[in-house]
Amino acid sequence: xxxxxxxxxxxxxxxxxxxxxxxxxxxxxxxxxxxxxxxxxxxxxxxxxxxxxxxxxxxxxxxxxxxxxxxxxxxxxxxxxxxxxxxxxxxxxxxxxxxxxxxxxxxxxxxxxxxxxxxxxxxxxxxxxxxxxxxxxxxxxxxxxxxxxxxxxxxxxxxxxxxxxxxxxxxxxxxxxxxxxxxxxxxxxx
Amino acid sequence: xxxxxxxxxxxxxxxxxxxxxxxxxxxxxxxxxxxxxxxxxxxxxxxxxxxxxxxxxxxxxxxxxxxxxxxxxxxxxxxxxxxxxxxxxxxxxxxxxxxxxxxxxxxxxxxxxxxxxxxxxxxxxxxxxxxxxxxxxxxxxxxxxxxxxxxxxxxxxxxxxxxxxxxxxxxxxxxxxxxxxxxxxxxxxx
DNA sequence: TTTAGGAAAGGACAATTGTCCCAATAACCC
DNA sequence: GGGTTATTGGGACAATTGTCCTTTCCTAAA
Numbered sequence: 001x002x003x004x005x006x007x008x009x010x011x012x013x014x015x016x017x018x019x020x021x022x023x024x025x026x027x028x029x030x031x032x033x034x035x036x037x038x039x040x041x042x043x044x045x046x047x048x049x050x051x052x053x054x055x056x057x058x059x060x061x062x063x064x065x066x067x068x069x070x071x072x073x074x075x076x077x078x079x080x081x082x083x084x085x086x087x088x089x090x091x092x093x094x095x096x097x098x099x100x101x102x103x104x105x106x107x108x109x110x111x112x113x114x115x116x117x118x119x120x121x122x123x124x125x126x127x128x129x130x131x132x133x134x135x136x137x138x139x140x141x142x143x144x145x146x147x148x149x150x151x152x153x154x155x156x157x158x159x160x161x162x163x164x165x166x167x168x169x170x171x172x173x174x175x176x177x178x179x180x181x182x183x184x185x186x187x188x189x190x
Numbered sequence: 191x192x193x194x195x196x197x198x199x200x201x202x203x204x205x206x207x208x209x210x211x212x213x214x215x216x217x218x219x220x221x222x223x224x225x226x227x228x229x230x231x232x233x234x235x236x237x238x239x240x241x242x243x244x245x246x247x248x249x250x251x252x253x254x255x256x257x258x259x260x261x262x263x264x265x266x267x268x269x270x271x272x273x274x275x276x277x278x279x280x281x282x283x284x285x286x287x288x289x290x291x292x293x294x295x296x297x298x299x300x301x302x303x304x305x306x307x308x309x310x311x312x313x314x315x316x317x318x319x320x321x322x323x324x325x326x327x328x329x330x331x332x333x334x335x336x337x338x339x340x341x342x343x344x345x346x347x348x349x350x351x352x353x354x355x356x357x358x359x360x361x362x363x364x365x366x367x368x369x370x371x372x373x374x375x376x377x378x379x380x
Numbered sequence: 381t382t383t384a385g386g387a388a389a390g391g392a393c394a395a396t397t398g399t400c401c402c403a404a405t406a407a408c409c410c
Numbered sequence: 411g412g413g414t415t416a417t418t419g420g421g422a423c424a425a426t427t428g429t430c431c432t433t434t435c436c437t438a439a440a
Contacts, residue, residue: 008397030357058324060329060330060333062329062332064332066328066332068328079317080317080320080321082316082317083313083314083316083317084314084318084321085318086321089321089324089325090324100407101403103319108380112313113306116303119309122313123273123302123312123313123316124273124274126273126313126316126317126319126320127269127270127272127273127274127316128273129316129320129324130262130270130272130316130319130320131270131274131276131279133323133324133327134248134279134280134318134323135248135279137256137323137327138248138250138256138258139250139400141256141363142250142252142254142380142395143250143252143258144397145396145397146396152192165418173331173332174398175397175398175399176418176419177398177399177400177419177420178396178397178398180213180418180419180420181396181420184419184420187288292401334425334426334427335427336425336426353393355388364427364428365427365428365429366388366389367389367390367427367429367430368426368427368428369426370389370390371390371426371427374389
């Protein structure tokens with residue numbers, strides 16, 4: 001749900017201690033609501049969240065948004081487009097204020113080639129995304145909204161203060177109306 | 191849906207022309223119904239499908255199976271467990287007869303380290319899985335069974351001769367009953 | 381050809397979720 | 411404060427999907 005990757009963030013921050021990399025890896029701040037990446041756009045950079053929470057979502061032809069993940073500190077995005085050589089398939093938008101690191105695709109590709117630690121963390125990060133998605137979608141498809149919500153609540157006690165309800169509904173792939181029903185029914189059962 | 195990766199298969203077959211690798215990369219045949227990998231088991235090898243179709247699926251606590259993907263020629267599995275260092279989160283079972291290549295985790299890790307082409311294809315393969323999953327689950331969540339089925343039918347004209355209905359239903363995350371309804375309703379609308 | 385067994389399809393009803401809209405509440409501006 | 415406008419939550423009904431069980435169809439053996 002709120003994905004983080006401390007190892008990756010750690011490595012990026014270590015690299016930035018070298019002054020050479022400070023020009024390649026730039027830091028930028030964002031505020032809540034900022035659109036960091038648009039869907040179906042050319043992607044020139046790889047992004048690493050330093051602080052704050054963003055959402056990565058996809059807008060369908062029906063007008064419905066589906067939230068892929070919420071990205072917290074250390075989470076990487078814009079990297080898939082290097083390897084698949086296509087336009088962005090998700091939009092990324094800030095939920096809270098925060099900051100991120102940015103590296104151009106060409107610089108990142110070069111770094112990947114030279115730096116074995118980074119290369120390995122990249123493989124780990126991608127593998128983790130594959131695994132996480134597999135497990136989450138399987139669970140979501142096999143259970144009703146109430147059960148899915150219960151799972152999230154147990155993982156994030158303060159979920160309603162972290163994520164707006166609308167985004168939560170779009171993450172679960174249901175309407176806000178239905179999410180409200182599930183919330184009420186969980187409240188009653190306590 | 192039926193994922194293939196000719197580039198990856200090509201590279202593996204080229205490597206196997208070198209007699210050194212023929213001992214590391216072994217070939218095995220399978221027949222329909224064979225269980226190639228069990229869920230929640232230790233994974234010792236990376237697998238590459240050479241011929242045939244397998245399904246990769248996850249069994250939930252409810253007893254429901256959810257099919258992640260169908261793997262055709264070139265598709266890799268068992269690799270995520272190298273990077274995430276955990277037990278298998280999916281089972282893999284043969285749908286048709288076929289054959290696959292197998293490499294031990296340690297040999298594969300070493301190959302990844304030495305062979306840049308393989309390293310790059312591995313990154314591409316993982317990125318492709320992430321992207322494919324993102325797009326598919328977003329679409330599936332945002333549309334009803336009939337629309338989801340229509341999408342599959344348009345991509346695979348002969349889908350009902352390739353994949354058993356039960357597996358198709360588990361791929362879409364619905365019951366067979368509901369899949370039948372969707373099939374009928376598409377038939378009527380022609 | 382007949383018949384029994386098993387798999388596949390579909391009918392009937394229940395549960396879940398979506399859509400639409402109205403009421404309650406909060407926010408804001410004169 | 412009064413009045414207006416957003417925002418949020420929930421009621422009512424419709425559509426979709428799940429569950430259960432019956433019917434149909436296919437196969438194979440006698």
